[in-house]
Amino acid sequence: GDSVTQMEGPVTLSEEAFLTINCTYTATGYPSLFWYVQYPGEGLQLLLKATKADDKGSNKGFEATYRKETTSFHLEKGSVQVSDSAVYFCALKPYNNNDMRFGAGTRLTVKP
Amino acid sequence: NAGVTQTPKFQVLKTGQSMTLQCAQDMNHNSMYWYRQDPGMGLRLIYYSASEGTTDKGEVPNGYNVSRLNKREFSLRLESAAPSQTSVYFCAGKGLAGGRGANVLTFGAGSRLTVL
Numbered sequence: 436g437d438s439v440t441q442m443e444g445p446v447t448l449s450e451e452a453f454l455t456i457n458c459t460y461t462a463t464g465y466p467s468l469f470w471y472v473q474y475p476g477e478g479l480q481l482l483l484k485a486t487k488a489d490d491k492g493s494n495k496g497f498e499a500t501y502r503k504e505t506t507s508f509h510l511e512k513g514s515v516q517v518s519d520s521a522v523y524f525c526a527l528k529p530y531n532n533n534d535m536r537f538g539a540g541t542r543l544t545v546k547p
Numbered sequence: 548n549a550g551v552t553q554t555p556k557f558q559v560l561k562t563g564q565s566m567t568l569q570c571a572q573d574m575n576h577n578s579m580y581w582y583r584q585d586p587g588m589g590l591r592l593i594y595y596s597a598s599e600g601t602t603d604k605g606e607v608p609n610g611y612n613v614s615r616l617n618k619r620e621f622s623l624r625l626e627s628a629a630p631s632q633t634s635v636y637f638c639a640g641k642g643l644a645g646g647r648g649a650n651v652l653t654f655g656a657g658s659r660l661t662v663l
Contacts, residue, residue, distance in 0.1 A: 467650055478551075478637055478654030479590070486650075524589060528650050533578055533597045534605070535641075535652060539589040 437462040441525045441538035448515055448545050456510040456541045458499075458525035468492075468501055468508040469526040473540070479524060482510075515545045550574060553638050553655035560628045560662045568623040568658050570638030578641040579621035580605075580652065581613060583634040590637065596621055628662045635659050 442457040460466065467486045471479040483492030488503035499510045510523060525538040551572045560566055572579065577598045582590040582605075592605030596615040610632060612624045625632060636659075639652040 469651075471652075476656075478639075478656050479652070480654070481651050484651065533595065533603075533641075534592060535580070535650075536592075537582075537590040539587055 436536075437466060437527055437529045437534075438536055439525045439527045439538040441523075441541055443539070443541070445542040445544060448543070450517055450545055450547055451514045452545075454510070454512040454515045454519075454543070456523055456525075456543070458508045458510065458538060460506050460508065460525075460527050462506075462527060462529060464530035465503075466530055467528040468499070469528070469535075470497070470499055470508070470510050471524045471526055471537075473522045473524065475521070482523070515543070517545045517547055519543060520545050551638055551640050551653050551655040553636075553658050555658060556656065557659050558661070560625075560660065562629060562662060564628050565624070565626050566628065566660075567625075568636055568638070568660075570621045570623070570655060571619050572621075572638075572640040572653070573619065574640055574642065574653060575618070576640035576642035576653070577618070579615065580639045580641065581611075581621070581623045582637045582639065583607065583632075584637060584657070585634050593623065593636075625660075628660075630662045633660060633662045 439460045469484045470482040472482045473479045483494040485492040485501035491500045522540045580595040581593040594613040596602045599618045638655045
């Protein structure tokens with residue numbers, strides 16, 4: 436079935452470092468792709484999304500590009516802040532049903 | 548502007564006890580979901596409801612039942628709790644939210660369940 440695989444964490448960076456969290460997917464057709472973020476003690480929140488190949492989702496300095504040729508949707512940020520410390524989830528919605536599949540999550544810690 | 552509200556936030560049960568997790572949304576979403584979150588496994592879908600009156604099994608439905616009482620409410624029931632059901636449970640609704648388009652999930656704050 437359709438699924439996503441994201442890089443295992445935890446990831447620890449210094450403030451202002453460059454961030455990449457890898458996400459690849461397996462799916463039939465053209466799924467929609469998402470990144471969600473979970474801050475401590477809270478539910479998940481949508482960070483960004485892309486619904487077709489070559490789309491770039493962006494929000495709060497984070498970006499991810501839907502790459503059909505490599506089946507990837509890697510999350511990037513040029514300069515992370517302490518407030519970006521959270522768990523990041525890659526997710527996929529198959530084109531032909533109402534389901535949503537999540538990756539295992541990557542915990543990011545940013546140190547001052 | 549509550550969004551998705553889950554109760555209770557915390558619950559401790561003994562093996563074999565039953566309980567119901569409640570979820571209500573005020574965003575007029577057609578679709579609602581129940582996920583469980585376990586360390587290293589991300590979120591796994593238990594059940595979902597595409598519309599009022601319909602429910603479907605997700606990835607890990609065993610040991611759970613759901614009821615879509617009306618458009619607003621979607622409850623998750625554990626008839627006979629087991630230690631393997633110790634987890635954090637999240638309810639979510641899906642639909643247009645803040646202009647971000649359809650297919651965006653809005654999550655509740657979670658319910659932490661411990662089964663002894």
